[in-house]
Amino acid sequence: MNPSMAEIGERAELVVMREAPMGVFLDAGPHLGDVLLPNSDVPKGTLLGGKVDVFLYRDSEDRPIATTRMPKVMPGEFGYLEAVQSTDVGVFLDWGLPKELLLPFREQKEPCEVGRSYVVHVYVDEVTERIVASRRLSRFFSKEEPPYIEGEAVELLLYGKSDLGYKAIINNEMSGVIYHDSVFRRLHAGEKTDGYVLKVRDDGKIDLSLYPPKQYLVEELEEKLLRELEARGGFWHISDKSPAEEIYKAVGVSKKAFKRATGALYKQRKIVIGPDGISLAPR
Incomplete structure (x- = not known):
C-alpha cells in the first residue's frame, strides 16, 4: 500500500x-x-x-x-471474541493485540459478561477513527441482492437462534438460516463451518444447509459407505432404522441422505440391508 x-x-x-x-x-x-x-x-x-x-x-x-501482529478479526469482518474486562464505557474484547478492543455499551444488544465470548462486527468509527466492535450485527449485513446460486458452497459463522433455526453469517457479508429440522448435531454461536445455499428467496432471504448438494450425497456418499464397509470386514451395525443422531455421528450426513445412498447401493446390488445393519453383497 x-x-x-x-x-x-x-x-x-x-x-x-x-x-x-x-x-x-x-x-x-x-x-x-x-x-x-x-x-x-x-x-x-x-x-x-x-x-x-x-x-x-x-x-x-x-x-x-x-x-507486526495481526488481530483475530480485521475491521470490516465478523468474529467471535472473548470479553476480558468491564469498564464504565463498555467491555473490552481480546482480539490478539496489546490494546484490547472496545465493545461500547451502545453497541451491546444486552449486557455482556466477562469470560463469555460474543459474535461481533469490527469496524473503524468514521468520526473518532477508533477501532470498535458491535453486537448490532444486522446493521453491517450487505443490503445488495444475494449473489449466491443454489448449491453454492459458502463459509458460515453461526451467531444465534430463532424460532425457525440457526442464524448464520454467509461469507462475512450476509445472513441466512439453517432450519432446525435439517440439523443433526449441536451447534453454537461463534462456530465456523462450511455450508451450502439451499435457496435464495424472492424477498432476499437465504436458506442454508450444512450438507452438500444431492448429487454429492448420491455419488460420493455411496463410495464412502462402501469404503467403510470394506474397512469393517463387510458389515456395519447401522441402518436406516438407526436414530438420526447416531447416523450423523457415524457418517456425518442426515438420515434422509443416508437412506437415499443405501437405497441406491441396494438397487445396484452392492449391499444388503438387514434389520441390524448393512453388509456388502456377496460377489
Whole structure:
C-alpha cells in the first residue's frame, strides 16, 4: 500500500524512517504521519529505509501505532471474541493485540459478561477513527441482492437462534438460516463451518444447509459407505432404522441422505440391508 493511503484499521507495508529508544518510526503518509512500531514488534534485521508489513490502530492514548501482529478479526469482518474486562464505557474484547478492543455499551444488544465470548462486527468509527466492535450485527449485513446460486458452497459463522433455526453469517457479508429440522448435531454461536445455499428467496432471504448438494450425497456418499464397509470386514451395525443422531455421528450426513445412498447401493446390488445393519453383497 502507498503510505499516502495508509489508514487506521488496515495493513500496510511502510518504510522505516528513523530509530528511537522505544522502537522505530514508520512513514504512514501525510494523514497519520510517522507512526511508532514498538521495539517488541520490530523484526530482527530491520534497517533504515527498509519496509515492514504492519497493522495500524490507536493505542490507549489514542495515538496511531503500528504492530507486526495481526488481530483475530480485521475491521470490516465478523468474529467471535472473548470479553476480558468491564469498564464504565463498555467491555473490552481480546482480539490478539496489546490494546484490547472496545465493545461500547451502545453497541451491546444486552449486557455482556466477562469470560463469555460474543459474535461481533469490527469496524473503524468514521468520526473518532477508533477501532470498535458491535453486537448490532444486522446493521453491517450487505443490503445488495444475494449473489449466491443454489448449491453454492459458502463459509458460515453461526451467531444465534430463532424460532425457525440457526442464524448464520454467509461469507462475512450476509445472513441466512439453517432450519432446525435439517440439523443433526449441536451447534453454537461463534462456530465456523462450511455450508451450502439451499435457496435464495424472492424477498432476499437465504436458506442454508450444512450438507452438500444431492448429487454429492448420491455419488460420493455411496463410495464412502462402501469404503467403510470394506474397512469393517463387510458389515456395519447401522441402518436406516438407526436414530438420526447416531447416523450423523457415524457418517456425518442426515438420515434422509443416508437412506437415499443405501437405497441406491441396494438397487445396484452392492449391499444388503438387514434389520441390524448393512453388509456388502456377496460377489
